[in-house]
Amino acid sequence: MPESFGVGAVVRRSGPRLVRDGFGPLAMFFAGWKLIGLGAGIGAAVIFGVTLFVYERRQGRPAAVVRLALVLVAIRAIVGLTSGSATAYLATEIGIDTVLGCAVLGSLATARPFASWFASDIYAFPQEVLDSVSYRQAMRRITTVWGVYFLVRALVRLTALLTLGTNSYVLVIALTDAPGLIALLAWSVYYTVKVFRSSDEWGPMIAAAEAQP
Numbered sequence: 001m002p003e004s005f006g007v008g009a010v011v012r013r014s015g016p017r018l019v020r021d022g023f024g025p026l027a028m029f030f031a032g033w034k035l036i037g038l039g040a041g042i043g044a045a046v047i048f049g050v051t052l053f054v055y056e057r058r059q060g061r062p063a064a065v066v067r068l069a070l071v072l073v074a075i076r077a078i079v080g081l082t083s084g085s086a087t088a089y090l091a092t093e094i095g096i097d098t099v100l101g102c103a104v105l106g107s108l109a110t111a112r113p114f115a116s117w118f119a120s121d122i123y124a125f126p127q128e129v130l131d132s133v134s135y136r137q138a139m140r141r142i143t144t145v146w147g148v149y150f151l152v153r154a155l156v157r158l159t160a161l162l163t164l165g166t167n168s169y170v171l172v173i174a175l176t177d178a179p180g181l182i183a184l185l186a187w188s189v190y191y192t193v194k195v196f197r198s199s200d201e202w203g204p205m206i207a208a209a210e211a212q213p
Contacts, residue, residue, distance in 0.1 A: 020052070021052060021069045023173070023174070023177045023178060023181075024048055024049075024052065024069075025045040025046075025048050025049050025069060025072070025073045025076070026045070026093070026170070026173065027174070028041070028044040028045045028047075028048040029041040029042060029044060029045040029076070029080075029089065030170050031044065032044035032045070033086055038080065038084065038085075038086055038089075039081070041080075041086070041089075042076070042077050042080045042081060042089070045073055045076065045077065046073055046074070046077050048073075049069055049070045049073035049074075050070065052069070052070075053067065053070050072096055075092065075096065076089055076092050076093075076096075079092045080092075086166060087161075087166060090161065090166060090169060090170070091161060093157055093173070094154050094157045094158045094161065095154075097150045097151070097153050097154035097157065098150075098151065098154045100150045101147050101148070101149075101150030101151035101153075101154060102147075102151075104143060104146055104147035104150060105143075105144065105147035105148075107143060108140060108143055108144065108147075113139050113140050113143035114143040114146060114147070115138075115139040115140075115142040115143040115146060115188070116130075116135075116136075116139040116143075119139065122185070122188075122189070132199075133199075134195050134196055134199035135192075137195055138191060138192045138195040138196075141191060141195075142188045142191060142192070145184070145187070145188075146184065146188075149180070149184055153176075153177075153180070156172070156176065157169070157172070157173065160172040160173075
């Protein structure tokens with residue numbers, strides 16, 4: 001394979017991008033909102049999302065995560081501009097997580113569950129791996145865990161918004177999002193490697209490759 005598939009290597013390579021794509025637009029909104037105003041915050045989040053998409057495409061990556069983030073940025077912008085309320089903008093995060101969690105779990109009924117949409121952003125799998133039973137098995141389990149994660153995150157954010165002010169709400173997101181996303185990415189890589197190592201398809205090949213000096 002062209003790149004190291006160790007858990008540490010993948011997390012170091014992809015973890016910062018995942019946090020940037022997931023939390024970056026909200027951080028830009030909050031900074032623009034507090035420094036200038038609501039419209040500036042929404043505009044900063046939109047510009048950030050578009051810039052990320054253009055950058056990822058120029059790097060030759062599929063940018064599936066950024067595409068999703070860009071759609072979510074657009075939804076937040078529409079809600080924020082039509083409502084004129086920062087609270088409504090932030091509350092949109094809760095609705096998005098709820099819908100996203102349900103959609104992720106619903107994708108298990110399809111031939112391509114959620115995790116397989118974004119796997120190529122994390123690692124350049126050869127086509128024979130993408131077509132394998134082991135890969136599909138790993139993607140289904142990972143999809144299930146991510147779906148539950150989004151629903152739990154929605155509940156945490158709802159609790160924070162109802163019990164804390166907007167400043168504290170954003171702080172809660174900042175303190176929980178990055179560690180949660182990186183931990184879940186690390187587990188996803190670990191589980192995928194575990195499935196490959198224990199499979200009849202890839203286990204012997206991996207063992208032989210690792211046995212070479």
